[in-house]
Amino acid sequence: MKKNFFKNKSLLITGGTGSFGKALVEYLLKNKFQLKKIIIFSRDELKQYEMSQDLSIKKFPNLRYFLGDIRDKDRLQYAVKEVDIVIHAAALKQVPASEYNPFEFIKTNILGSQNIIETCINSNVSHVVALSTDKASSPVNLYGATKLCSDKLFTSAQNISGKKKLTFSVVRYGNVMFSRGSIIPKLLEEKSLGYFSITDPNMTRFNITLNESINFVLNSLTIQKGGEIFVPKLPSYKLLDLCKAIDEKCKIKIIGVRVGEKIHEELISSMEARKTIEFKNFYIILGSYEDQNIRLLNKKDKFVKKSFYYSSENNENFLSIKDLNKMIYK
Numbered sequence: 001m002k003k004n005f006f007k008n009k010s011l012l013i014t015g016g017t018g019s020f021g022k023a024l025v026e027y028l029l030k031n032k033f034q035l036k037k038i039i040i041f042s043r044d045e046l047k048q049y050e051m052s053q054d055l056s057i058k059k060f061p062n063l064r065y066f067l068g069d070i071r072d073k074d075r076l077q078y079a080v081k082e083v084d085i086v087i088h089a090a091a092l093k094q095v096p097a098s099e100y101n102p103f104e105f106i107k108t109n110i111l112g113s114q115n116i117i118e119t120c121i122n123s124n125v126s127h128v129v130a131l132s133t134d135k136a137s138s139p140v141n142l143y144g145a146t147k148l149c150s151d152k153l154f155t156s157a158q159n160i161s162g163k164k165k166l167t168f169s170v171v172r173y174g175n176v177m178f179s180r181g182s183i184i185p186k187l188l189e190e191k192s193l194g195y196f197s198i199t200d201p202n203m204t205r206f207n208i209t210l211n212e213s214i215n216f217v218l219n220s221l222t223i224q225k226g227g228e229i230f231v232p233k234l235p236s237y238k239l240l241d242l243c244k245a246i247d248e249k250c251k252i253k254i255i256g257v258r259v260g261e262k263i264h265e266e267l268i269s270s271m272e273a274r275k276t277i278e279f280k281n282f283y284i285i286l287g288s289y290e291d292q293n294i295r296l297l298n299k300k301d302k303f304v305k306k307s308f309y310y311s312s313e314n315n316e317n318f319l320s321i322k323d324l325n326k327m328i329y330k
Contacts, residue, residue, distance in 0.1 A: 002222040007034045012083045014070055014116065015090030016040030017047035019179040020131065023210045024087070024217070025051075029060055037062050041079055042090065043069040070112035076119040083123065087217060088116055088130040088154075091147070094181060095135070095260045098143035109146035110153070117157045117168065126165055129221050130154045132172035132229070134206055134265040134312075137272070141260025151229060155287045158227040167226035171217050172285075174206025174234055174265055174312070177327065183239075184328060187246050195251040196243045203239040204264050204312040207319060208232065209327075216282070227287030231267050231276075236315040237324055245324035268310035276308070277301045283310070 011028075013021045017040060025038055040063065042048060048065050057063050068075040070090050080086065091109050092098065098105045113130065120128050132151050135144030157168040178184055183205070190196050208216075212232070220230040243252060257263070268276055268283060275286040283304070319327075 003031075003033055005222045006085070006218075008036050009084040010037040010039070010082055011035050011085045011087065012039040012041055012066075012079060014041050014086070014088045017042040017044055017051050018089060019176065019210065020089050020213060022051055024089075024214050025055060025063070027211070027214050029055065035062060037064055037083075039064045039066055039079065039083065041066045041068055041070075043067065069108075070115055071107055073115040073119060076115050077122070080119050080123045080125055084126050085221065086116065086120055086125055086128045087221075088113070088128065091131075091150075093133075093143060095141050095143050096258055098141060098146070099259045102142050105142055105146050109143075110149045113150040113153050117153060120168075121157070121161050121164065121166065126167070127221055127224065128154070128157075128166070128168045129217060129224065130168070130170050131217065132170050134172065134174045134267050135262070136172060137266040138269045140262055143260070152288075155227050155229060158287065167224050169220060169224040169226060170229040171220050172229050172231050172267060173208050173213055173216065174267065175208070176213055177207055177209045179210065183242070184246075187243060188328075191247050191250060195253045196246070197253045197255045198239055198243065199255055199257045199261060200263055201240055201252065201254060202263055204236050204315075205239065206234045206265055206267065206312045206315070207237055208234050229285040231283040231285065231310065233281055233283070233317075234267070234315075235317040235319045235323075236312040237319040241319070241321045242324055245321045245328060248321075264311050264313035266309065266311045268304075268308070270307070270309040273304050273308040274306060276304045278304050 013024060015021050028035060028038060045067055052065055055063060066079050068079055092105045130150060133147050136147035136151050139145040139148050151170050154168045154170050175182055187196050216232045272285050277284045
């Protein structure tokens with residue numbers, strides 16, 4: 001980790017009171033990143049109050065709590081003043097809610113992303129990373145479609161930033177273990193009932209821990225060149241194995257696939273494989289434009305095979321029941 005990259009810089013985190021945002025702030029403070037300012041930008045005053053009780057400005061003078069919504073461009077323009085780095089984690093994320101409230105998801109996930117891009121271009125921000133999701137690859141639900149649009153906005157933003165020293169990139173990864181609204185907390189709650197309600201017994205998912213996601217985002221910031229999508233190499237798990245890891249005595253109740261839900265998740269589609277470079281621990285999906293590709297490529301870069309696609313089903317690395325049990329009850 002190139003900690004010097006962050007020294008004396010100001011960082012703004014949209015969605016800063018969410019699972020990722022709060023964990024990121026705690027990580028930065030614990031590991032003494034020596035940031036000049038860390039701005040926690042979110043629209044929920046209760047979450048900001050609760051977070052400020054744990055991480056107070058009195059104890060950490062470089063913290064700032066900004067109320068605001070990424071739909072509000074005027075507020076964003078004030079928030080990014082004197083900011084060097086933006087990590088965009090704000091989004092509406094619940095798949096069933098997106099199907100029922102499509103306009104709201106478009107306003108936040110797409111138009112909100114456009115607001116961030118435009119305010120960053122019109123300020124002195126130098127580095128921007130937007131957090132994406134596996135659901136943005138070959139989307140089948142509205143949430144995934146809005147995140148795909150957001151990905152396209154951020155990877156294309158490089159072409160409208162002119163001669164400014166400003167880089168936009170995207171980080172795309174799978175389900176974050178124990179994050180709010182994820183499957184593990186739900187199954188742990190159901191354990192006392194003696195059964196687990198799952199949608200499909202064949203389902204698989206990618207897995208990443210909060211600390212792994214934080215490290216990947218921070219590392220991506222230090223190596224970004226602009227216009228690329230960073231994808232970590234992650235393990236997968238079978239949903240039935242996850243249930244057994246929590247309690248093998250519980251019965252399984254099949255409730256059917258929800259609207260917009262995939263049986264298997266995907267991080268890189270077969271179409272994206274044509275412009276995907278493989279590294280030891282991650283992949284980079286190149287931007288859509290030739291000048292971006294030239295800027296990113298060097299002689300050592302290795303493209304994946306044309307038949308490649310990165311799915312939780314075809315993954316070479318699967319977590320065992322024992323692995324999952326250790327991660328859940330550590």
